[in-house]
Amino acid sequence: MPIGKGLKNTADEAVSKELEALQMFLRNPRGRGARQFTADEINYFNDIIKKKDIYPVVVHIPYICNPASFKEDLYAFALEILQHDLSRCVLVNADFIVLHPGSYTSSTLEEGIDRIANLLNIVLNDYTGETCILLETMAGQGSEIGRNFEEINLIMQKIKNTDKLGVCFDTCHTFAAGYDSTVIEGLNGILNAMDSTFGREKVKIVHANDSSKELGSRRDRHAHIGQGFIGIDGFTNIMSHQFFKGLPFILETPFEGIEADIKLLKQIRDKNS
Numbered sequence: 001m002p003i004g005k006g007l008k009n010t011a012d013e014a015v016s017k018e019l020e021a022l023q024m025f026l027r028n029p030r031g032r033g034a035r036q037f038t039a040d041e042i043n044y045f046n047d048i049i050k051k052k053d054i055y056p057v058v059v060h061i062p063y064i065c066n067p068a069s070f071k072e073d074l075y076a077f078a079l080e081i082l083q084h085d086l087s088r089c090v091l092v093n094a095d096f097i098v099l100h101p102g103s104y105t106s107s108t109l110e111e112g113i114d115r116i117a118n119l120l121n122i123v124l125n126d127y128t129g130e131t132c133i134l135l136e137t138m139a140g141q142g143s144e145i146g147r148n149f150e151e152i153n154l155i156m157q158k159i160k161n162t163d164k165l166g167v168c169f170d171t172c173h174t175f176a177a178g179y180d181s182t183v184i185e186g187l188n189g190i191l192n193a194m195d196s197t198f199g200r201e202k203v204k205i206v207h208a209n210d211s212s213k214e215l216g217s218r219r220d221r222h223a224h225i226g227q228g229f230i231g232i233d234g235f236t237n238i239m240s241h242q243f244f245k246g247l248p249f250i251l252e253t254p255f256e257g258i259e260a261d262i263k264l265l266k267q268i269r270d271k272n273s
């Protein structure tokens with residue numbers, strides 16, 4: 001959900017779209033700017049979320065942050081944004097904050113993993129907040145870290161305090177990374193692969209996106225539900241699995257036409273409940 005028109009508008013839109021869960025950026029997703037919220041809009045937003053029983057509220061940090069960067073200025077920027085957004089999660093009672101592990105660019109995978117782990121240790125060491133930080137599974141474009149569960153786990157193993165750290169499972173990214181969630185054998189393989197790394201219980205939310213690119217393409221292109229290579233059958237496979245039935249699904253498909261995606265996910269969920 002966009003917040004450009006203020007949190008009141010975000011809350012009203014959430015109601016009119018009949019959302020059961022919600023994700024938003026607290027600033028421009030591709031830029032630095034962060035507007036101050038007024039007490040009035042914060043109260044309004046939190047009232048609606050409570051009244052409509054919307055859960056969870058998820059915050060996504062901007063895409064431009066690279067918490068694995070070996071360049072000091074970009075690294076410091078990612079740290080500053082994460083800490084600032086995390087401090088603002090309290091205002092909107094966010095349950096989760098999602099971040100991409102980042103890219104190692106011209107460094108190495110091992111160094112990139114060290115960088116992101118170090119950054120998370122700085123944030124989590126004396127963290128006493130309620131919002132849980134989630135590392136997102138990635139498609140593996142270029143030097144993106146987190147294209148398999150082993151890489152996510154390598155990061156997590158370096159974190160001292162993992163009580164407030166979990167994983168966000170993106171259906172498009174994992175599919176593009178080569179995990180076939182569209183068939184039952186593939187899904188069972190995914191759950192086994194989770195259990196032999198960070199453990200499936202670390203997955204707290206699902207980013208539900210179809211994929212415009214093929215299985216294993218390592219290209220991150222979100223498609224509307226049913227209009228990509230995962231398809232309705234793929235989402236039916238995922239949503240009828242006992243494990244995924246217990247998780248909140250968050251859409252990140254193109255905002256134009258997202259109403260149809262919401263309807264489709266609800267239909268698939270209800271048919272398989």
Ligand SMILES: [Zn+2]
Nearest residue numbers: 136170207252
């Ligand atoms: Zn995602």
